[in-house]
Amino acid sequence: MNFEITETIFSYPQSLLDDWKNGYKDWIPESLFVPQDVYNQPNYHFGEYYVLKKYLELGWQGTAFYALGDWELNNDKYVQGRAAVAQFIHPIRLAIFKALRQGLTSGEPDLFLYKDDGSVLFVEVKKESDRLSKSQLVCLSQIKSILGCDVAVVYLSEEGQVYKPKTYVFDVIELPISWIERN
Numbered sequence: 001m002n003f004e005i006t007e008t009i010f011s012y013p014q015s016l017l018d019d020w021k022n023g024y025k026d027w028i029p030e031s032l033f034v035p036q037d038v039y040n041q042p043n044y045h046f047g048e049y050y051v052l053k054k055y056l057e058l059g060w061q062g063t064a065f066y067a068l069g070d071w072e073l074n075n076d077k078y079v080q081g082r083a084a085v086a087q088f089i090h091p092i093r094l095a096i097f098k099a100l101r102q103g104l105t106s107g108e109p110d111l112f113l114y115k116d117d118g119s120v121l122f123v124e125v126k127k128e129s130d131r132l133s134k135s136q137l138v139c140l141s142q143i144k145s146i147l148g149c150d151v152a153v154v155y156l157s158e159e160g161q162v163y164k165p166k167t168y169v170f171d172v173i174e175l176p177i178s179w180i181e182r183n
Contacts, residue, residue, distance in 0.1 A: 003144055003172040007126070007155045007165035010054050014158050020046045029056055033063050035077040047125040047156050048110050055113055060121065062113035068094070068143075069101050069108070081112060088114050089147055092180050097146045107139035109151065120149040127156040132168060141170040148175075 016027065021042045028034055028049050038045045048064040055062060066081025085094070111123040122143050124136055132153060140151045157163045 001172050001174070002169050003141070004167055004169045005140075005151060005153055006167045007153045009155050009157050009163060009165055010051060011157045011159045011161070012050050016050070017046055017158075025049075027053070029053060031056070031061070033065060033077075033080050035065060037077065047127045050156065051123060051125050051154050052111060052113075055111070055121075055123070060113040060115055062111055062121075064111055066112040067108070069098055069105065084114060085112060088118065088120050089149070090180060093147050093175070096175070096179070097142060100142060100146065101139070104135070104139075107133070107135035109136070109140065109143070120147075121152055122149055123152045123154055125154050125156060132166075137168065137170050140168075141172060144170075145173045146175060 023039070023042060025034070025039065032049070032052055034049075038049070045064065052062055052064060063081040063084065065077045066085055067078045068085060072078055109122040109124040111121075111125065113121040113123060122140070124132065124140065126132065140153075143149050144151050153166075153168065155163060155165060
């Protein structure tokens with residue numbers, strides 16, 4: 001079965017990006033986890049945190065630091081995100097996903113979002129000439145198919161920029177329910 005997603009567009013003021021690069025990050029909501037890496041790397045993570053802020057305004061919670069796979073197990077910045085994933089993703093589905101992605105460390109979306117009602121959304125953030133890679137498309141397909149979670153692609157556009165959202169089509173499979181209900 002084919003699944004289609006069209007990019008969501010969020011516009012940002014160039015002045016906010018300039019401030020970010022100069023170390024001004026006070027606009028990040030206090031509820032978000034911000035590891036020291038974010039402050040040490042002025043040219044990275046703006047998109048993730050801007051989109052996180054926008055989704056917070058829409059009633060979502062989430063993080064840019066999570067890991068679906070078993071990589072960086074000893075990195076403290078992923079502890080909170082891994083706990084949230086474990087809380088919202090069925091353990092058998094997660095085990096199947098991890099088994100299929102064994103050894104793969106690229107392709108996971110930038111953000112893991114959730115709501116108290118159990119809704120989950122994985123979001124890939126794109127900006128300027130950044131394109132969705134094949135490994136990212138495959139991972140989004142696997143998340144939708146195996147984890148049964150919603151996926152999205154957000155394009156960050158500077159205010160005043162004209163951008164036509166792209167639509168992506170990928171294959172989705174349905175896991176037999178008996179695989180999930182075995183235990």
